[in-house]
Amino acid sequence: MTSAVVYINELYEKSDDPWHLRDGWYERRKRSLTLALLPRPRYRNAFEPGCANGELTAALAQRCDRLLAADLHETAVRLARARVADLPHVSVEQRTVPRDWPSDTGPFDLIVISEFAYYLDAIDLETLAARISASLTPDGTLLACHWRRPFAEALESADTAHALFDVRCGLSRLAHHDEADLLIDVWSRDARSVAQREGLL
Template identity: 35%
Template sequence: MSRHFTRLTPEYFESMFQGTEDPWNLETSAYEKAKHDHTVRMLGSGEYRHAFEVGCARGMLTCLLAPAVQSLLAIDVSGTALRAARKRCAFYKHVMFANMQFPAQAPESDFDLIVLSEVVYYWDDTDIRTAAAWVADHLLPGGVIILVHWLGETDYPQSGDEAVDKLQDALTGCVRIERAERCGEYRLDVWRRTP
């Protein structure tokens, strides 16, 4: 399997979501459900005012995050996925959606929770540095980043471990590691913004 050297394009994801309703079995897989539940448990009992989810896909994790936050901006590069996510999360009036290719496109707001679930390994090294610079400017002091990445072999620009390690290196001095768990096929990392 040969690796992509540059970020995966919006067309890559749009074709995935147009090709099948659930390309990664996010809606039907027991593995995905357990991983999403684990992600939400890592939020703890803290109250988050402004949350940002990158790569919301069809909104499975978004619906689980929504009750734990006061406002949530969920983005994806696929319009097809976003239509499904909006429908799934219609009950939650405090959840907003946008079609964005992060980190090239990014909100100007500040957040106290950023969720990067299964996305950083789609980025090339330049994207990781760009994302880190944005996080440094837009994650509030004491704010939390949750990262979740599959550890299997892919053709993405980064492996799960490379993605997390490179983003951590780019954020040296900005965040401290609170949790770093390896859970079978995936890793889950929780970082907190230093004051």
């Protein structure tokens, strides 16, 4: 993770929005896809590690009664707190996940792993999968969303991380969005489709 920390430090020294999360069409479209793929309209208690400057956090907050967001970078935490300052049901903390997992605020019925898992090595990915599995409620949802193109700071690929979640978390996959730049997968302990949950089948 050390090289990733240095890389992210350098990015935040140049900009408070180094990935163009606020205004980039790619990022706005990705947020829309992420929200659309969630199988439930609302969640009771959610966790979003790797929240960056809080743009996805603010969007998820509209679907959650309680949301904990976290990032290892002090600047990201400060920016995310400012972004959701008017949302009292959202907390933003500085945490190094998976080591500093919030076991005191779970269980969670939604965990969102977005643009984060590829910075972890194989051991930390295994630990992350175990933490997720142990922290989800019986009706819990896991959503993972990652950039697929290779870059120097990535220790694992998006495809590798998602394949590990598929095998290790003990969940049923409900949705899979696959394109050249982007991979989104959704799993749940509740294997019913959205139509089944709504009583349409």
